[in-house]
Structure formats: structure tokens, C-alpha cells
Amino acid sequence: MSNYKIVDLFSGAGGFQIGFEREGFETILSTDFDEDCEKVHKKNRPNVPFLRMDVHDLSSEILDKYVGKDTNIDVLIGGPPCQGFSTIGKRVSSDPEKRTAFDPRNTLFREYIRILNYLKPKFFVMENVQGLLTRDKGRIFEEVKETFRKTGYEFNYVILNAADYGAPQIRNRVFFYGNRVGVKMTPPIPSCDGSEEKPYKTVGEAIGDLASVPDDASINHVALKHGDINIRRYALIPEGGRLPEDQLPPELYRKNFGNTFKRLHRDKPSLTMVPGHNAFPIHPWLNRSLTVREAARIQTFPDDYIFMGPRQKQCMQVGNAVPPIMAQCWAKYLREELDKYYGNK
Template sequence: MEGEIVKYTVVDLFSGAGGLELGFEEVGFDIKFSTDFDEYCEKVHKMNRPKIPFLRMDIRKLDEKILSKYISGEVDVLVGGPPCQGFSTIGKRISSDPTKRYQADSRNTLFKEYIRVLKCLKPKFFLMENVEGLVTRDHGAIFEEIKQTFKSTGYDFNYVILNAADYGVPQIRNRIFFYGNRVDIKMTPPKQTNSEKGKNTWCTVGDAIGDLANIADDKSINHVALKHGEINIRRYELIPEGGRLPEHNLPPELYRKNFGNTFKRLHRNKPSLTMVPGHNAFPIHPWLNRSLTVREAARIQTFPDDYIFVGPRDKQCMQVGNAVPVKMAKAWAKQIKKELDEYYKKQKQK
């Protein structure tokens, strides 16, 4: 009917806390089905979006029969971000034997499961996100394998590395996106909206979280500060804004062998470092001597304040840190919607 609003359909694999699908939902897409293996991610979905079908299961067991129970008709877009553990040589699930490790990675990497479901569902468009390091992992062998596997599907596809800061996210976060379609529409990445210099400059940490500094702990919104020990607080006091701990110039009582990303302090007038949860903590607040709360990290990941994370703190940190920033997902959703509009317009003209 003339003037009818079309809601394009999306299926989300490896959905985690739901950053990708939330971005697509904000643009008007209809999320038909979502899946992840993690029990706490399931709880996040059921709390925040109870009406969207969610299935917690090992994706290797997700077959056409199961999918047909949740999905009827054609799917417009398949999205997802397979965890990078399958590309790593140090994960708990990887053998210490190099031969077995190589066999495990070459036979059972999770990106292949994404592509298997792609072949099964045959969506018109797809979008797959992963870490930038994938390009050089194993001397580029995995990257080449992914490209060849996508090529075998018959989809016209491409890939691009984008920085989330260029799309309104107050965070330097470079990720690779594989994107494509089977409907003969030329696809392009979303246009950059922000830059380090220019009219629309990068969003900053101060703008994103400044108002939370004076708010008392509130479990209902995931805003609870870690109770750091005296030694760590003394270390934090030595970290300049936008800098890191001066490891080689510490009093003996503050020294230890390894200091990770959690001993870096953010700058209020710059985007954040990449939000990667480490040992139950995020980087240090720009002007407070503590690590970021889960809510502050969620703000930096552009989740709305009414989106709640559940489980132990380390699980909440993983949910936030591993997500695709909502604004980054929204930029892709807007772009893919334009291309779907073009496709359906051509179909009507036939």
C-alpha cells in the first residue's frame, strides 16, 4: 500500500548484550531472532527486550529446523560478531599442542558458523563485525580464509576497518566489518559523521560521563564504583590525565611486574581508549582515582541509560566491553536501510 512503513527484518548471531541489534532497532528494523551462548547475555536480553525471541545455545547446533521455529519468510539482514577466541592461540579452549591448535582453529572457527547460517537463511544483506587484529592474525591466513569462505557463498561482499569515534562514539575503537548482499545492490560503508578536527569533532569522555561523577552508587543503573585497595589508589594518583602509570619511576612499594590497560587514565577532552574489560575493571576515570563503573563504560559504548546489564561485575564488564557501540551499529543500519529501500524500489518497478 502507498505510504506503508516497511520494517525490514534482522537476525542477530553472537548477539552478546545486543549492541548491534539495538542500533538496527533504533532505525526501525524488526529483530526477528537473536542468539548467544552466554547465560548472562540471555538475561540481559530478557530484561531489556523480552518481546524479541532469544535462544541461548551453541551456534554449532543451530540448524534450519530450529531457525524455522522462529523465522518465517525471507530475512533482510543477518548481523553478528563472532567472538575472536577462535582466532586466538592463548584461549583456554585452545590446545597447547601447535598441531592440535592449528587443526582446532582451521576446522572449527566461529566465523564459519556465521557463514553457515548465512547460507541457510539466505538474507538479502549481511554484516559481520570483528577485531581489527584479525587481518594480521596468523600472518593473514585467517583473514584470507574468511574472504575465500564468503566468496564461496555467491554473495557480493567487501570489508572495511572503521573507527567508532568517526560515528559519534566517544571512543577510539577500530573494528573490521564484512558486508555484502545477494540482490545486486552496490553497498558502501556508512559515511563518517565526526573527525578529530573539523566541524563535527570527536565526542569526548567528559561529555559522555561527566554528569555521573557526582552521582552516588546506584546498582539499579549499573553505576557502582569498585572498592580499590590503598596501594592501587596510590598508583592511580600518579597517573596523569590522558596518560599511563609511570612504571619505571615508582616507589618500591607500588611496583609490580605487569600493569595492564587498567592503569591508563582517560582524558576528559578526548575520546576514550577502546573499552576492553580486563580483570573486572575498565580504564581510570579522567579525574577520579577509580576505574570506570559499568554504566560509565556503557555510556562510552553509547548504550542508553535504561539498558541494564546483569550478573557479576566481571560479566557486566564483558557485556559492555565486547559490544558493538550502539551508534556504530546505528550508522550501519541507516546505510543498509537506504540500500534496502533502493532494492525494493527496483522490485516495484519491474
Template structure:
């Protein structure tokens, strides 16, 4: 007689640095049991409790969370730990900082969280581990930081490897490059799911998904605050600038009328192309890229759609806080495909 675990293909995971839940949503959709989420943010806790009241949540600095505390939320062995440690400290956007504590003017404590993640893995010993981070981790300290993380995981008994993955290659309507670290302590080779979309018309795979298919119905909906769909009130000057941005292009800074010129123009002065994946959704100063057809930036809901969040997920806080939660998340479409791939690996152990 088989157990319910065997029948339902359910495995136990915990999500460290869970944020708005993009990572674990995909694993839930693949029928995993999410036993615990951890993050250190009151607003994230509100979003979590609204959308996932059935999943326990610890709101605490993970450096202060012990493995004994975590073990109270599951019995037996832990199948997978997933997590995306906060990574702004070594993002390729903005000023880079060193992970070396001796360089105090450049040191960022957020970089220590990745090593804290490694410590908990060493103590909890899940069968598989998944870590997501920005591509800046590849070159931090000349690559030494990443090698240190991998070395710590290998010392804990894990086969580990990493890949720089573009989420568009997995059907996400967004060009989004992230580093995925995978590992296991069960003796299996480290493998990664193969892309199922391509930007090469000569490939046999379907082409990348354009962003219009997921946001077109929202264009003329009007503001719906309870749905996180509220357009920013742009200044008339910015609207005039947006009118000059062609679809799929950016503001022609060198040909602007004097009254529209400003000193610095950021990524928010780029317009999406309906037929192409969106630019990377990153939490900027209240604004995402420009809508493909309207002279405004994307709403939080449109960005969430591009990030492949289900519409039922509601983000708490003001618009800027909502945008940060969306922009920092792992796209659930990718995490589900990764979860299904790892389930095949787990099933080999039966």
C-alpha cells in the first residue's frame, strides 16, 4: 500500500527569504508542501498572511533564526530548501559593494545573508537546495564570493553547480537573467531544466512569449486599487516625454525639445514592445517601464502579470512597496517548471 506522499507526489520544502511568494507559488503549483516561510519584513508578512494564511511564517532576521526553530515545522527529512537572499548589495544595478567586512565603506550586511543561507543548509541538510540571485553575484570580488558560497555547500556534503538563466527561455514574458544554484546530497549529478522557449527562429522551440498577451486586457480597465491596478499620476512634462518614445524603444535624449530635457534618464524611459518579452521588472522609484501603447508606466498588476503571478495574489502596502515585492520575486512560471524538474530527481530516490 502506497503512502499519500507517494500518491500525491508531495514533498516538503521551506522558503527562506520568501518575499511575496513567487518562488514557493511555483512549488505549490507542482504539489509540494510548503512547511514554512521566513522573511524579515512586516509588510511582506502582511502580504503573506493575506495570500497564504495556511503557511506558517517567521518574521525575523534569518541570522537570528536557528535550525532548531525551523525543525519544529516539519517532521522527518526535509526535501528541499528554496530561497532568494536579498541581493541589492551586489546587484549590477547601482553601486556595487564588497563582501569583505574589512572594507567598511563598501561592506553591505545583506551579502552575509547568502552565507547564512549556506549555514542553515549545513545544519538542516535537505536533500536538495535551490538558491536564486542576481547575475552580479558572478563577478563579486572577482568571483571569489560565489566560489566561497559553493565551497561552503560542498563542505556540507552537496554536489552543487550554478547557471545564469534567462527566464524568457522558460516562457516567462520577460527578459530576466538570474543565477540559479542547485545542489543535492543524495549523490545525483546536478542538472538543470532545459529551456522550452528560444529567441532563435532557427530553433525547434517556441519563440519567446511577448508581454502583450498577459497585459492587453488591463489597458483600459481603469484604476482598481484592490487589484493593485492603479496608474501613476505622471506630470504633463513626463507624459510629453513618453509620447516621444517609440514602441520597443527609449527616449531620444539627444533630440528632445529644451523644455523636456533633464540631466539623467533612467530605465523607466523605455517603452515595451507588444511582440517581445518585457524588460526586467525591477523595483525602481515607483515606476516600471512604459506601457506598450499607453503613455504611462506599468501598474503593479501589469508588472505582476509579466512576473507570472496569479491574479489572486494581492500585494499589501503603498504602490512603491507593492512594486518592490513584485520586482524582487522569482516568476512562479519558472519556479513551477524548476519544481517539476526537481520532483523527477526526487522520484528517482523511491
């Protein structure tokens, strides 16, 4: 296969890259500001150029040095950090006039578009949380669209569910995509729909064999040591359900039970893997939360892909990633379009 070239911004643990590399794309540059993500890249893909720095400092001179001024980039990919747009947890306003509440993560899409304008790839795909569309009454979404319009790229957006593309996980994300070569783009065709003919992949299929595997830090498979009270709570959660808060004895009650007190179902796709804490949802039949490796399986990372840093950072690396199988669907579609483009020149 021809090695079409990509640049990956906000690459995190590299889920987007994995999908594209599976389809024969060559990563010219991967970049993120997080030191533990840098360790992940050096551990798993030491031969792929990685630059750890703030995207605001990624100047044209630096891009020329690492990408090459005359390098022909085919696709720009990336997912600007999304916590400022998320519907989970405390959110802050993107309004610069409200300085005490301003979250700079809400504006990182502008840096993605700045670099898009400079590199001028033929295609681009940018991923973010669905909450971007409604945040601040839709003002951020309108700004994103207007900024893309100014690039001259033909673009569109779509909300896709990872379960429809082979991941054992209900995960809705918005993808902005476009090109400057006159292609009428459509999203990748789903492979699953939950029907008998095209069933969703399930949690049991993804992680069932790991239930009997002993703790092994070398593969990120280490169970959290839960306290006795939480284990008693977990034992009350039905498979596929949540903690029955109104039926708890007084000694087990507390305020603010969240996603960490929901149990997955072995015969269904998972809840969305949410980063930012040490505890993923509860295992379908064991009274503990998922290990990092189990969450990575649900995100469709390969077993030989190792996450680095403290456990909380590993959870964030897994939970923030674009599922590789979903990225591969985009890559396969774009490879077909690039084959036609180069074949017609």
C-alpha cells in the first residue's frame, strides 16, 4: 500500500494514529504537550517522530523543521482536548470576558485550524465530544463552523457512535471532516447496528478472558484495591444496572454516586469509557472496577500497546483516545478517496 502521510495533533495515547497506520498511513509528526503521553509514544512507536510541546508554540518554523516545508501531507487528524466542552463534570464558560471561568481548552480547535491552514493537507478529520455542539447555547459550535469556512476547505460534521463501527462501547463523538480537492465526502459506512444480522460487539467478548488473569502491571492489568464498604456496594449492583441508592443500608449510603457505581453487562456494549479518575465502571461479574487493560480492550487498543505513568494518567490516556477501530474506518475511507485522487491525476 502507498504510504500516504498524516500529521496527528493532540495525539494523546495515539488511538487515532493506530487506526490510520493499520491502513498503511505514515505518521510524519505526532504531537502532544503531556509528558506521560510522550512516554507512551516512545514505548510503543519509538520510530515515529513525536514532539512534546504546547500547540500554541508549534510555529511554522518548527513545523518546517519536523514536517518539512515541501512535505505533501495527505491527512491532518487530531482531537483537541475536550474537557471544556464535556457534559460530564463541572464545565466552565468559553467566554473570554468571564476571566474567572475561562477554560483555554475550549479554544484549542483554533490551533488545529491554524495548523490546517499552514500544512494544507488534502483531507482532515477532527474529533471532539458531542457536547461541543450545544455548549454555551451553540456559540462555540457556530464559531468552529465559521472558522472552518474561512479555510476554504469543503467540510461537514457528523455524530458517530463507536459501537456502530465495531467497538464494544456506546461512545458518541462529533467528527468534523473535509477536503480541498473537490471530494464530496461522506462518513464511513457503519459495520454494526445492533440487529441480529449486524450485532454490536459486547463487553463479554472484549474482556471476558481477562477475568481470570492475575494482576500484571507490565500489561496495565492491575485491579484497584477497593475498600470493604465499596465492595459491599458493588455486590448490590445488578449486571447492566446501577447502585440502588434508595435501598442501601445507612452504613453504605453517601452522596453523589456516579458512573463508578454502574455495572457493565457482559452481553451488551459498554458505557463510554470516561477518563479523569482511577475507577472505570464495574466489571460485569467481578466486584471491582475495570483495569486499565480491560478499558483499553473496550477502546479496541491492541494488548501489546502499553500505557505509561500513574494509574490516573493511564485512565486518561485510554478514556480520551479515539478508538483505533473507529479511526481505522476513517482511514480506510480516506485511503480509497486518496487512491482515486492520485489515480486521476
